[in-house]
Amino acid sequence: MPPKSKKEPIKAGKGTQTQKKAEPALNWPPLRPLVPASDLYLESLVEDQIYIIRNFFTSTLCKNYASFLASLPLITTPGRPKKGEAVRVNDRFQIDDPRFAEMLWQSTALKDLVEGSLDSDATQAMLRQTWGGKPLGLNPNIRIYRYSPGQFFAQHYDDSNTLTFKPASQNNPVPARTTWTLLIYLTSCSGGETVFYPDPTPTDRSPEPISVAPEVGMALLHRHGERCLLHEGKEVTSGEKWVVRSDLIVGR
Ligand SMILES: O=C(O)CCC(=O)C(=O)O
Numbered sequence: 250m251p252p253k254s255k256k257e258p259i260k261a262g263k264g265t266q267t268q269k270k271a272e273p274a275l276n277w278p279p280l281r282p283l284v285p286a287s288d289l290y291l292e293s294l295v296e297d298q299i300y301i302i303r304n305f306f307t308s309t310l311c312k313n314y315a316s317f318l319a320s321l322p323l324i325t326t327p328g329r330p331k332k333g334e335a336v337r338v339n340d341r342f343q344i345d346d347p348r349f350a351e352m353l354w355q356s357t358a359l360k361d362l363v364e365g366s367l368d369s370d371a372t373q374a375m376l377r378q379t380w381g382g383k384p385l386g387l388n389p390n391i392r393i394y395r396y397s398p399g400q401f402f403a404q405h406y407d408d409s410n411t412l413t414f415k416p417a418s419q420n421n422p423v424p425a426r427t428t429w430t431l432l433i434y435l436t437s438c439s440g441g442e443t444v445f446y447p448d449p450t451p452t453d454r455s456p457e458p459i460s461v462a463p464e465v466g467m468a469l470l471h472r473h474g475e476r477c478l479l480h481e482g483k484e485v486t487s488g489e490k491w492v493v494r495s496d497l498i499v500g501r
């Protein structure tokens with residue numbers, strides 16, 4: 250059983266949803282080569298809570314991205330978090346980039362897999378139930394993490410954020426919120442598993458933790474906000490763990 254605080258749940262720390270300053274766009278490498286959506290699928294680890302997509306990024310794409318991201322000015326997060334925030338020690342880079350978020354949503358398999366292939370009313374209702382609303386795209390608040398040996402992200406819950414969503418290719422801003430965390434692992438390493446701790450239930454008082462080892466090119470989606478599972482990024486013991494983080498955005 251993970252230690253659970255009796256106080257306020259530990260938060261992962263706020264993103265930069267209030268950040269207004271326009272930032273210079275990054276020259277992201279093209280998202281190629283990719284495996285077509287028809288060859289990929291959402292694999293459920295915990296129904297309605299955690300899904301993975303294996304080979305979401307090809308290994309070539311992961312290599313290109315990891316070397317591009319290594320050229321960015323990553324900042325080592327201090328070991329001293331703000332009150333109520335989880336301890337996380339990793340090197341991070343954060344940028345508000347609606348164009349990249351849109352590219353990651355539309356030109357990969359993600360949009361197709363999230364929206365599913367059927368469009369009957371029942372399926373639409375189910376989709377809304379799973380994703381928390383009509384999926385619109387990805388949070389432009391893109392976070393890059395590099396964990397070297399000894400670095401980790403302590404147990405916490407991820408917050409849902411409300412925002413006004415303005416896709417790069419559209420003019421009309423839409424009221425929206427984030428409902429699921431997206432992690433894309435660019436490397437594999439020793440240690441560094443993302444571990445989830447399901448809440449005990451009357452029929453299962455001490456559920457097994459779910460441990461996800463980083464796999465090159467694998468994407469992971471997990472529900473956040475009110476029904477977020479307690480989770481952590483375990484300490485990396487050798488190699489480097491590179492992660493691209495965003496969130497699924499739905500209409501509200
Ligand atoms: O790096 C990981 O495995 C977990 C990251 C995480 O929990 C977060 O970004 O909120």
Ligand SMILES: [Fe+2]
Binds near residue numbers: 405406407480
């Ligand atoms: Fe998290």
